[in-house]
Amino acid sequence: MSMDNEKAMTLIAVVEDEPSISEVVSLYLKRAGYQVQLFTDGLAAQEEFARQIPDLVILDVMLPGMDGFALTRSLRDRSDVPIILLTSRREESDRIAGLELGADDYVVKPFSPQELVSRVRAVLRRISKDEKTNSDVQVTFAELSMDPQTRTTVVRGQKISLTAKEFDMLHHLARHPRQVFSRDQLLESIWGLSEYIDPSTVTVHIRRLREKIETDPAAPKHLQTVWGVGYKFEP
């Protein structure tokens, strides 16, 4: 899980009166690295929003005090904060009404928390160039540049060829320079959870990458080992 600073600073307000739902949602959002603020009724939320507007709002349409639509409208009067609506009805009309009022997305109950998290990511990315999750960002450093579009890699002016996995791994590390990743983290972000791969596989890939990009693979300058923790890319 990539835990970037931007995310850690991202405050998400959840307005939902059913604790069973808000708890799970809160758990997943926190786990995804966001800060979460919970409200159980619309009026309380509105009061707080008058003080501070969060970076994203998740709103139940049906709320005590002040319903989601009204809150959406009142928020839109004052800001462009991204809004995601939770609707328990499958009514198309709800959807339309919500979107017309300025919501950015909506999720129909019952939903999986994971789906909600990905929508949050999508909206943030769309609205405020949240990028990150994007695997097609170009990386450019003094000695290394990678272009995911063409999947080409240039090291010290020399174009080199990387295999698929090698490219993905180096790209992931280079996109988060200096940040340390454990073998398991790398496995999860590059191979995913759908298959079990032995962590030592990461070790081997790192070694192969070193042979390709380091001037002295035995004393790596860029692909560094952090003992007992993992690996990191040092530009």
Added chain:
Amino acid sequence: MSMDNEKAMTLIAVVEDEPSISEVVSLYLKRAGYQVQLFTDGLAAQEEFARQIPDLVILDVMLPGMDGFALTRSLRDRSDVPIILLTSRREESDRIAGLELGADDYVVKPFSPQELVSRVRAVLRRISKDEKTNSDVQVTFAELSMDPQTRTTVVRGQKISLTAKEFDMLHHLARHPRQVFSRDQLLESIWGLSEYIDPSTVTVHIRRLREKIETDPAAPKHLQTVWGVGYKFEP
């Protein structure tokens, strides 16, 4: 295969009535280095859990005796043990229900045993990360700054290298400046409760840290001894 102590000590309970499934699951988990405890019905599992709570529970939703949901609830009442549900239906509602009850992940049958192992690892990693709450807060003082993301430490403008344990310990102390910690407290927060370590080990680590961060290690300015009590970090 990497056979670390942490894993060798990790006990996973599998509650599943179909032998064909539980056998394979058990085989793969053992191969991945975990200790496995098998149960074929919910009640038996619950009895055992009353005695000893394992490190992770894999639960079939459909069970004789006591179903997965009920067992999840009863477990959650007493502990935060990570739970992974096995569900044979693709029903969204099962997913939601399970997650609302506090399960950490779920796998839909039919699943590959490898995927299950991946998820086990992912859940365990997430949990152990959560436990080290605030373990990724940056600390910044006049003479010391530490960044857990990159695991780098800068003392008086000079980047120094700390080993894993050294970093964890200094970070813990620096995160709570001026607060005194006994050796036992430090052992518990940095090493955890799962293994017994001689308290004098802390002494040795403190000494090594002093050598690395103090201008005069014999007269420490930052890592101070509080006689008969413990140590503290003075900014």
Added chain:
DNA sequence: GATTTGTGTAATAATTCGATCATCGGCAGG
């Protein structure tokens, strides 16, 4: 279908770490 390339795993070697021990030095109460 044969050959080349890519990938994961296993076995083995090389490091690094860190827990413990033994000993020394200093603080405090009698």
Added chain:
DNA sequence: CCTGCCGATGATCGAATTATTACACAAATC
């Protein structure tokens, strides 16, 4: 002042972690 703790120091040794190499099999290419 002395003595009984507690902390500091230095060295050592086993264990855990990473590096390296070789190999098997799969997938892609010709």
